[in-house]
Amino acid sequence: MDRDSTIIELCQQGHSAGFARLVAAYQERVFRTAYTYVQNREDAQDLTQEVFLRTVRAIDSLDTARPLWPWLRRVTTNLALNLLKSRKEHLSLEQLPESALPAGAADEPAWTLLDLTRALAELPPLWRIVVTLRHQEDLSYEEIARLTELPVGTVKTYLFRARRLLRDRLATREE
Incomplete structure (x- = not known):
């Protein structure tokens, strides 16, 4: 069983160790991605926290056979786009x-x-x-x-x- 499937299964079973592993494995990568998008440390920290909150809420729907990063990247990107659009920073x-x-x-x-x-x-x-x-x-x-x-x-x-x-x-x- 690979790391992502173990993390998802532990989270789905309600083990706090699963969430701790999820954060340990992906917090830095989610933060770096969010920061690259929004160019503000506090906003990137807020987005990172929101990504993990949404992950916990959606954990039962995640497939243990699929890697976590593409899903986390999509959530991070969507949240960043929403933030930038709300601030009217979307430039055509x-x-x-x-x-x-x-x-x-x-x-x-x-x-x-x-x-x-x-x-x-x-x-x-x-x-x-x-x-x-x-x-x-x-x-x-x-x-x-x-x-x-x-x-x-x-x-x-x-x-x-x-x-x-x-x-x-x-x-x-x-x-």
């Missing part, structure tokens, strides 16, 4: 000034992790989520579209524009 392509989109592709610079983290934080929230799902979580365009409830074409456009903007901002930092 039409709202982004044309000057924010670089005209030409820069040579790929030698970036530091700090530079990349800062540049990622400057992206519009939905772009940041799409980039994170593609490059950190290695999801396909179709999986990202399902998770964010965006058309596949919009996911591709957000990724294209976000990559260009990241490249431009990182190239500017290097100069």
Whole structure:
């Protein structure tokens, strides 16, 4: 029996050790994902707590044969999207000034992790989520579209524009 199925079964049987294992196994990953999306420590902590509360409420419906992380990622992403939308931080392509989109592709610079983290934080929230799902979580365009409830074409456009903007901002930092 693998770790996730053991955790789910213990939680379903009402053992506190199951919940402790769930939190120990996934708290850091859920927090990092939430923080990447919302760029605020307190909000990420609140989202992390809410993810685990929702997990406990839904534990009886979880399948022991399936891994937990995809389900936790979906809950984390949905909660983050809801928070960002409630704050009207959802920025569409039409709202982004044309000057924010670089005209030409820069040579790929030698970036530091700090530079990349800062540049990622400057992206519009939905772009940041799409980039994170593609490059950190290695999801396909179709999986990202399902998770964010965006058309596949919009996911591709957000990724294209976000990559260009990241490249431009990182190239500017290097100069």
